Amino acid sequence: MIESHLPAYIALTFVxxxxxxxxxxxxxxxxxxxxxxxxxxIAAAFSVYGFINYLNEGSIRYFFGGWEPPVGIEFVYDGLAxxxxxxxxxxxxxxxxxxHHIAKREFPGKEMPYYALAMLMMLGFNGMILTGxxxxxxxxxxxxxxxxxxxxxxxxxxxxYAAFRYLIIGTAGGTLxxxxxxxxxxxxGTLNIIDMAAMLPMxxxxxxxxxxxxxxxxxxxxxxxxxxxxxxxxxxxxxxxSVSTALIAPIGTKVAAYxxxxxxxWLFGLEITDAIAPLSYIVGxxxxxxxxxxxxxxxxxxxxKRMLAYSSVSQIGYIIMGLSLANPxxxxxxxxxxxxxxxxxxxxxxxxxxxxxxxGHSDISRFDDSYRKKYPWTMASFSIAAISMIGLxxxxxxxxxxxxxxxxxxxxxxLFLAVILISSLLNAVYFFRVLEKxxxxxxxxxxxxxxxxxxxxxxxxxLWPTGILAVSLIVIGFANAVIVGILLNxxxx
Amino acid sequence: xxxxxxxxLAILVSLVAVVPIMLSSAKxxxxxxxxxxxxxxxxxxxxxxxxxxxxxxxxxxxxxxxxPGIPLALKADPLGVYFAVIASGLWIFTSFYSIGxxxxxxxxxxxxxxxxxxxxxxxxxxxxxxxxxxxxxLFYEMLTVATYPLVIHNEKKEAINAGRKYLAFTLTxxxxxxxxxxxxxxxxxxxxxxxxxxxxxxxxxHTAMLLLFILFLGAVGVKAGVMPIHGWxxxxxAAPTPVSALLxxxxxxxxxxxxxxxxxxxxxxxxxMGDYGxxxxxxxxxxxxxxxxxxIAFAQDNLKRRLAYSTVGHLSYIVLGVALLTPTGMTGGIMxxxxxxxxxxxxxFCAGAIYVNLHRTEISNLDGIAKVxxxxxxxxxxxxMGLAGIxxxxxxxxxxxxxxxxxxxxxxxxxxxxxxxxxxxxxxxFPIIYRAYFKPGKGLEKYGExxxxxxxPIVITATLSVLFGLFPxxxxxxxxxxxxxxxSLFNTAAP
Numbered sequence: 001m002i003e004s005h006l007p008a009y010i011a012l013t014f015v016x017x018x019x020x021x022x023x024x025x026x027x028x029x030x031x032x033x034x035x036x037x038x039x040x041x042i043a044a045a046f047s048v049y050g051f052i053n054y055l056n057e058g059s060i061r062y063f064f065g066g067w068e069p070p071v072g073i074e075f076v077y078d079g080l081a082x083x084x085x086x087x088x089x090x091x092x093x094x095x096x097x098x099x100h101h102i103a104k105r106e107f108p109g110k111e112m113p114y115y116a117l118a119m120l121m122m123l124g125f126n127g128m129i130l131t132g133x134x135x136x137x138x139x140x141x142x143x144x145x146x147x148x149x150x151x152x153x154x155x156x157x158x159x160x161y162a163a164f165r166y167l168i169i170g171t172a173g174g175t176l177x178x179x180x181x182x183x184x185x186x187x188x189g190t191l192n193i194i195d196m197a198a199m200l201p202m203x204x205x206x207x208x209x210x211x212x213x214x215x216x217x218x219x220x221x222x223x224x225x226x227x228x229x230x231x232x233x234x235x236x237x238x239x240x241x242s243v244s245t246a247l248i249a250p251i252g253t254k255v256a257a258y259x260x261x262x263x264x265x266w267l268f269g270l271e272i273t274d275a276i277a278p279l280s281y282i283v284g285x286x287x288x289x290x291x292x293x294x295x296x297x298x299x300x301x302x303x304x305k306r307m308l309a310y311s312s313v314s315q316i317g318y319i320i321m322g323l324s325l326a327n328p329x330x331x332x333x334x335x336x337x338x339x340x341x342x343x344x345x346x347x348x349x350x351x352x353x354x355x356x357x358x359x360g361h362s363d364i365s366r367f368d369d370s371y372r373k374k375y376p377w378t379m380a381s382f383s384i385a386a387i388s389m390i391g392l393x394x395x396x397x398x399x400x401x402x403x404x405x406x407x408x409x410x411x412x413x414x415l416f417l418a419v420i421l422i423s424s425l426l427n428a429v430y431f432f433r434v435l436e437k438x439x440x441x442x443x444x445x446x447x448x449x450x451x452x453x454x455x456x457x458x459x460x461x462x463l464w465p466t467g468i469l470a471v472s473l474i475v476i477g478f479a480n481a482v483i484v485g486i487l488l489n490x491x492x493x
Numbered sequence: 494x495x496x497x498x499x500x501x502l503a504i505l506v507s508l509v510a511v512v513p514i515m516l517s518s519a520k521x522x523x524x525x526x527x528x529x530x531x532x533x534x535x536x537x538x539x540x541x542x543x544x545x546x547x548x549x550x551x552x553x554x555x556x557x558x559x560x561p562g563i564p565l566a567l568k569a570d571p572l573g574v575y576f577a578v579i580a581s582g583l584w585i586f587t588s589f590y591s592i593g594x595x596x597x598x599x600x601x602x603x604x605x606x607x608x609x610x611x612x613x614x615x616x617x618x619x620x621x622x623x624x625x626x627x628x629x630x631l632f633y634e635m636l637t638v639a640t641y642p643l644v645i646h647n648e649k650k651e652a653i654n655a656g657r658k659y660l661a662f663t664l665t666x667x668x669x670x671x672x673x674x675x676x677x678x679x680x681x682x683x684x685x686x687x688x689x690x691x692x693x694x695x696x697x698x699h700t701a702m703l704l705l706f707i708l709f710l711g712a713v714g715v716k717a718g719v720m721p722i723h724g725w726x727x728x729x730x731a732a733p734t735p736v737s738a739l740l741x742x743x744x745x746x747x748x749x750x751x752x753x754x755x756x757x758x759x760x761x762x763x764x765x766m767g768d769y770g771x772x773x774x775x776x777x778x779x780x781x782x783x784x785x786x787x788x789i790a791f792a793q794d795n796l797k798r799r800l801a802y803s804t805v806g807h808l809s810y811i812v813l814g815v816a817l818l819t820p821t822g823m824t825g826g827i828m829x830x831x832x833x834x835x836x837x838x839x840x841x842f843c844a845g846a847i848y849v850n851l852h853r854t855e856i857s858n859l860d861g862i863a864k865v866x867x868x869x870x871x872x873x874x875x876x877x878m879g880l881a882g883i884x885x886x887x888x889x890x891x892x893x894x895x896x897x898x899x900x901x902x903x904x905x906x907x908x909x910x911x912x913x914x915x916x917x918x919x920x921x922x923f924p925i926i927y928r929a930y931f932k933p934g935k936g937l938e939k940y941g942e943x944x945x946x947x948x949x950p951i952v953i954t955a956t957l958s959v960l961f962g963l964f965p966x967x968x969x970x971x972x973x974x975x976x977x978x979x980x981s982l983f984n985t986a987a988p
Contacts, residue, residue, distance in 0.1 A: 392638060392667070393631040394559070402560065402627075405675040417675075421668040428664050436653065439642075443650035450601060450648075478565075481558035488561070 006050045007062040007075035007130050010085060013043045014123035018116050025112030033103065036115035037096050040122065044089040047082070054082045055486065061132065061194075069192040074132035076194070079490035080266070083335060084129045084258045088251040091342045091469075092122060095250070095350065098465040099243040101458065102353045106241045107154050114154060118247060121147040125255045134181045135191045137259065138174065141223070144255070145170050148248060155241040162235035169232045173222025180215030183208050197267050209268075210276045216263055217283065224256035226283070226320055227290030230313045234297075237309035242353030245305060250346040253316045254338050261323055261334075265492050270326045284324030288419040291317035295426035299433075304352045304362040307430055308345065311389070314423060315341045321416055322404050330407025332487040336480060337400035340388065340473070344397060347385040347469040351378055354458050354466070367437040370453035377463055379438050381470035386431035388473045391424045396476040403484065496542060496552045500567040500622040503538040503577065507531045507611040507618075514611060518604035525592050528607050532585045535614065539577045540969075546574035547970050549977050559627055563684055568624035570686075571978045572758075575827065576751050577621040578969055579834050580744050584614050586950040587739040590842055593946030594735050597849035605642055606733070612639035617744040620751065626674040626684040629755070633670065633716075633748070637663040640745055643736040644729050652731040662715050662725040670712035676705055677760065686755055688981050690762020699769060706771045709756045710778075716749030718805040719812060720782040726805055730797040734845025737797060742804055742837035747830055750811040754827070758982040763818050775816035780910045782809035787917035794855050796844045799921060800837070806914060807833045807880060813907060814895045822898025823979035824972075829891035831971055832879070835961060836888055839876035839954040843869050846943040846951060856925055861934020865941060868948050870929050872955035877922035879958050882915040887962035 017039030025032040054060075059078035063069070077085075096118065103111050124144025131137050149170070153163035185191055187208045188199045203209050222229040233253075237245045264273050264280065273279050294314025301307040315337070322334025355362040358375070372379055388397035401420055408417040441447040457463055476483065510531035517523040545552055551570040559565045569577070591610070595603050616639055619632030637660070645656035678684055681691045697705075711722065718726045729741055740746075757766055757775075766772045786806035793799040811833070814826020846869045848854055851862065863870035879886030892911055899907035942948055957968075965972035 387638065390664075392634045393627075394565075398634075399560065402671065402675065405671060406678065409675050409679045417672060421672055424668055425661075425664060428660065432657075432660060436656075440645060440653060441648040443648070443653060478557055478559070481561050481563075485561055 003053050003057065004060065005062070006046060006053065007060060007077040008064065010043050010046045010050065010089070011075070011123060011126050011130060013039055013046065014119050014126060018119035018123060021116040021119060022112060025116065029109065029112050032111045032115040033096070033100050036118055037093070039119055040089060040093040040096050043122070043126070044093040047086040047089040050077060051082045051086045054079060069133065069195065070190055073136060074192060075130045076132035077130060079486070080258070080261060081129050083487070083490065084254065084338070085126055087339050087342050088125055088129075088255065089122070091250050091346050092247060094465040094469055095243075095246045095346050098246065098350045098353075098462050100461050102357050102462075103241070103243045105357055106243065110154060114151070114243070117147045117150050121151060121248075125251060128255055129258055132193050133191050134184065134193060134196070138178050138181060141174055141177070145174060145223075148252065151244040151248065152236045152240040154244060156239045158235070159239040159241070162232075162239045166232040166236045169222055169229075173219045173229070175219070176215045176222075177219030180212040180219060183212035183215065193262065193267055197269070200268060200272055204272060205275050209272065213263075213268060213273060213279065217260065217279065220256050220259045220263070221286075224253050224260060224320065225313055225316055227286050227293055227313065227317065230290065230294075233313055234306060234309045237312065238303065238306040242305070242349070242356050245309075246346060246349040246353055249309070249312055249349050250342040253312065254319070254342060257316060257319045257323070257338065260320065264323060265326065265331075270493065280324045280326055284321050284413075284416060287317040287320040287324060288416060290314065291321070291419055291423045292426070295423050295430070299426060299430045301430075302363060302365045304355065304364050304434070305349070307364070308348050308352060311427070311430070312345060314427075315345070318400065318404060318420070321419075322407060325404075325407040325411055325413065325416070326493070327407050327410050328488050328491045329403050329410055331491045332484045333400050333403030333405075333407055335487045335490070336396075336403060336484060339483070340396040340400050340476065343469050343472055343476070344385045344389050347381060347466050348389075350462070350466050350469075351382050351385075354378055354462055358456060358458060364434055364437060367434065368451055369437070369439060369441055369447075370451035371438045373451075374453040374456040376455070377457055377467060381466040382438075383435060384470040384473055386435060388477075390428045390431055394474065394477040396473045396480065399477060399480040399484075496545065497554045499538050499541055500552055500569045501554055501556070503535055503542075503581070504567070504615050504619045504622065506535045506538065508615040510611050511608045514608045515604060521596075521603065524604060524607060525588070528588050528591075528611065529585070531611060532581070532588045532614075535618065536581045536585055539574065539581045539618070542569045542574050543578065543969055545569070546571040547974060547977075549981065553624065559631075563625065563627050563678075565628050565631070566624035566685075567622045567628065568686070569622050571974055571981070572751075572754065572827070573621040573623075575971070575974050575978065576747065576830065577618050579831050580614065580617045580621065580747070583739060583743050583834060583838055583954070586954055587735050587838070590738070590845070590947050590950040591735040593944045594733065594845050594849055597944055597947070598733070600646065600733060601648070602646070606646060609639050609642045610736075610739075613643070613740060613744060617748055620748045623686070625686060626670075626677065626760070629686075629752070630667070630670055630674060633752070634667050636745060636748060637667060640736075640740055643740065644732045646733050646736065647731070649731070655725075655728040655731040658728045659725045662722065666712050666715035666722075669708050673705060673708040673712055676708070686759035687762075688759060690758075690760055690765050692761060692765045702765070702769045703771065706761065706769075706774070709760070710774070713749055713752035713756060714778075716745055717753055717812060718746055718749065718782075718808045719778050720785060720805070720809075723782070723786070723805045727798050727801040730795075730801050734797065734841055734848060737801070738838045738841030738845065741801070742841055743834045746804060746808055747834060750808055750815075750830060753812055754815050757815050758823075763982055767818050772816045772818050775812060776907065779809040779813035779816055780907065782806065783813065783910055783914045784917070787914050787921065790921045791917075794857055796847070796854060796856050796859070796925070797841070799856065799925075800840050800844060803880065803918070803921070804837055807837065810892070810895060810911075813910070814898060817895075817898050817902050817904065817907065819898045819902040820976075820979045820983050821894060821901050823982060824975045825891050825894030825896075825898045827975040827978055828894055828965070828972065832887040832891040832958070832961065835954050835958045836876040836879040836886070839872050839951060839958060840880075842947065842951045842954065843873040843876070846947045849947070850943040851937070851940055856928065859925060859928045860932035861929065861937060863929040864934065865937050866943060868942055868952055870926075872951045873929070874926055875955040875958055877918075877926065879962065881918035881922060882911075885959065885962045887958050887965070890962055890965055
C-alpha cells in the first residue's frame with residue numbers, strides 16, 4: 001500500500017539520498033549530481049502520485065510507527081501540503097538537472113557536499129510542509145535553514161558574509177517562532193496542529209495566543225522575506241553560487257509562506273487572527289509595501305541576479321497579500337502564484353547562471369544584441385518568463401494577478417488592487433530593459449549595425465530544463481482553470 | 494457548412510505563418526510568399542463569415558476555460574466581421590506595399606518585421622472575434638507586444654524611445670482593462686459581450702458606474718487615441734511607414750475604437766450609457782480631440798506626424814458617432830471605421846512612397862513632386878479630400894451620416910464640430926497639395942514614380958475610397974451591415 005505511506009516516503013527519499021551522495025561521492029565525485037537528480041526525481045514522482053491520490057481519495061494523516069499524537073509524530077498530507085510539496089519537488093528536480101555544468105565550474109571539487117546539503121535542505125522543506133506538529137516544524141525549519149546557510153556560503157567572496165548575516169537574522173526568526181510555539185503549548189498543552197486548531201476558538205481574545213501569533217508571524221516573516229524582514233535576501237541570492245540561488249530562490253521563501261498559510265488560515269483561522277488587532281490586514285499592507293519596494297529596487301539594479309532577488313521580495317508579497325485577503329479568489333491567486341513564481345524564478349535564475357557560465361558575468365549593462373544570435377533559445381525562454389512575470393495573458397503570470405485582483409475587489413480593497421496594477425508596470429520596466437539590451441542595438445553606445453555572433457548555446461542539460469519551464473508557463477496559462485478549480489476546493493473556510 | 498471553426502482558423506492562419514516566415518529568412522521571396530499567402534487565406538476565411546453576418550447572425554466557438562466559468566470564446570458577430578473584413582482586406586495591400594517599402598528603404602531585420610506583422614494581424618482578428626472581455630484582453634495585450642518590435646524597428650534612439658512610450662501607454666491601458674474586467678465580473682458575474690450590455694439587471698451607485706466607465710475609457714481610449722492619452726501615436730511614427738499605415742491607421746487604433754464600440758454597446762449598453770450620462774464624457778472628449786488634434790496637425794512639418802494628428806482627430810469622429818447614442822450616429826461612426834481606414838492607409842502609403850523614392854519626410858520639401866510622382870500624389874489628393882469630407886469620396890458619406898445622427902439626437906454642437914473640423918482638414922491638407930502641384934521643385938530630375946509594388950496598392954486603396962463613397966453597399970453590403978449593427982444595439986429593450 002504505497003498510498004498510505006506516501007508522506008513518509010517523500011521525506012525518507014531525501015534522507016536516503018543525503019546519505020547515499022556522500023557515500024558514493026567520496027568514491028566518485030561526479031556521481032553526486034546524477035544521484036541528486038535521481039533523488040529529487042523520485043521525490044517529484046511521489047509528489048505527483050500523492051497529489052493525484054489526494055484528488056481521488058482525500059487527505060492522509062500518517063502516524064509514524066503507528067503511534068498517534070500526542071505521543072507519536074504525525075505527517076498530514078492534505079491539499080495545501082500536497083500542492084506545495086508538488087511545486088517544490090518538481091521545480092527543484094529541473095533545477096538540479098540544470099546545475100551540472102555550472103556547479104562544476106563555480107565550485108570545482110565541492111559537488112559532493114553541495115548536493116548532499118541540497119538533499120538535506122529539501123528534506124527540511126518537505127518536512128516543514130508535511131509535518132502535523134508545530135515543534136517538528138521547527139526542527140525541519142532548522143534542518144532546512146542550516147543547510148541553506150551552508151549552500152549560500154558556497155559562492156563568491158562575499159557569500160560567506162551574506163550567509164553569516166542570513167544565519168544571524170534567520171536564527172532570530174526561528175527563535176521567535178519557537179517562542180510563539182512555546183506560548184501556545186503553555187495554553188493548549190498540545191503541539192499537534194489539528195488538536196490545537198480545535199482548542200484555539202476557546203481561547204478567543206487570549207493575550208497569550210495573540211502574542212504567540214505575532215511572534216510566529218514575525219519569525220516566519222523573516223524566512224519569507226516579508227517586508228521589512230527581507231534584508232538578508234538580496235545579498236544572499238546575489239553572492240551565493242548560481243546553482244544555490246536557482247535552487248533556493250524559487251522555493252525557499254514559498255515554504256515560509258506555506259507556514260503562514262497553515263498558521264493563519266488553518267491553525268488560528270481568520271477570526272482569532274483578527275480578534276484583537278486586524279493582523280491580516282497589517283500583514284497585507286506589509287506585503288504591499290514589499291511588492292512596491294522590491295519592484296523599485298529591482299529597477300535600480302544592473303546585476304541580473306540582484307535584480308531577480310529584489311523581484312523575489314516583490315513577488316513573495318503577492319503571495320502573502322493573497323493570504324491576507326483570506327477569500328477564495330485571493331487564496332487561489334496566491335497559491336497559483338506560488339506555482340507560477342516558482343517556475344518563472346527558477347527559469348530566470350537558471351538563465352542568469354547560464355550567462356555567468358558562458359559570458360563570465362550577468363551584468364545587464366554589458367549585455368548586447370549579439371546575445372540574440374548567440375543564445376536564441378535561452379533568450380526565448382527568458383522572454384517568455386519575463387513576459388509572464390509582467391503578467392500578460394495568456395501566460396501563467398497573468399492569471400495569478402487576475403485572481404488576486406478578483407480577491408481584492410471581493411474585499412473592496414482598492415489599495416491592494418492599485419498595488420497589483422502598479423507593480424505590474426514596474427515589472428515591465430525592469431524586464432523590458434533586459435529585452436531591449438538583448439534584442440536591439442544600443443544607440444547610446446553609438447551602435448549603427450546589428451551585432452552578429454556565433455551560436456553558443458549551453459548544452460542540452462541546461463537548455464531543456466529552462467525551455468520546459470518556459471513552455472510550462474504557456475501550458476499553465478491555458479490550463480489554469482483546472483488548477484484554480486482544485487485550489488478553490490482546498491480553501492479552508 | 495459548419496462555420497464554427499472559421500473564426501479560429503482566421504486568427505491562427507497568420508500566427509502559423511510566422512513559422513515558415515522565420516524559417517525562410519534566408520530567402521526573401523519565399524518569405525514574402527508566405528505573408529501574401531496567409532493574407533489571402535485570412536481574407537477568404539473572413540469573407541466566408543460575411544453572409545452569416547449580413548443575416549445578423551453570429552458564429553460562436555467555445556475553446557478551453559481560461560478561468561472557472563470564463564471560456565476562451567470566439568464570436569464572429571456582425572460588428573466583429575465588419576472590422577475583420579477591413580483589417581484582413583487591407584493587410585493584403587499592405588503586404589505587397591511592405592515588400593516594396595522594406596526593400597526600397599533597405600530596412601534591417603526584415604524577417605522580424607514580417608513575422609511581427611503576421612502576429613499583429615492575428616491579434617487584430619482575435620480582437621474582432623472576441624466573445625468576452627478576457628478573450629479580448631488576451632488579444633489586446635498580444636497586439637501590444639507584437640506591435641512593439643515594429644515600432645522600434647530601425648532601432649535608432651528615437652524609435653527605442655517611441656517604443657518605451659508606446660509600452661508605457663499601452664501596458665498601463667492593459668492593466669486598467671484587467672481592473673475594469675475584474676470589476677465587471679464582480680458586479681455582474683459575466684464577462685460576455687452582450688448587445689444591450691450586461692448591467693441591465695444590476696443597479697450600481699452613480700459614482701461606481703462612472704469610475705468603472707473611466708477605467709474602461711482609460712483602457713481602450715489609449716489605443717483609440719482619445720486626448721489626452723494619445724501621446725504614443727505621434728511618437729510611434731518612428732516605425733516604418735507600412736506599420737504606420739496598417740497598424741496606426743487601421744489595425745491598432747481601430748482596435749481601440751472598435752473596443753469603445755464594444756464597451757458602449759455590449760458592456761454598458763446604450764440605455765445604461767444614457768441613464769448614467771456616461772456618453773456626455775465621451776462626447777466632450779471626442780469633440781475636444783477632433784478640434785485640438787486638427788489644430789496641432791497644422792503645426793507639423795513632418796508629413797507622417799501631420800497624418801498622425803489627423804488620425805487622432807478622425808478616430809474621435811468614430812468615438813463621437815458611438816457616443817451620440819442614436820442609431821444613425823452609431824451607423825455613421827461604424828461607417829467611418831471603414832472610410833477612414835481606406836483613406837488614411839492611402840495617405841500613409843503615399844508618405845512612405847515619397848520617403849523611399851525621394852528620401853523626403855518634411856512637407857516643406859515636397860515642392861513640385863506631383864510632376865515626378867503623379868499617381869502617388871493623385872491618390873494623396875483623393876485621400877485628403879475624402880478626409881476633409883468632400884463628396885463623392887467615402888469620408889463625406891460617413892460624416893453626413895454622423896451629422897444626421899447628431900441632429901436625430903437634437904444635438905447641434907457635434908454638427909458644428911464636424912463642420913469646423915472639415916474646414917481644418919482642408920486647411921492642413923491643402924498646403925501639401927499646393928506645394929506638390931503648384932510650386933516648382935528642385936533636384937527632382939533623376940526621379941520617377943515609386944516602385945509598382947507600392948504604387949499599385951496606393952491606387953487601389955484610393956479607388957476603393959471613391960467607390961465606397963459612391964456606392965456604400967458595393968462591397969460586402971457594408972452600409973447595410975453598419976445599419977444592422979447599430980439597430981441591433983438599440984432594439985434590445987424590446988423582448
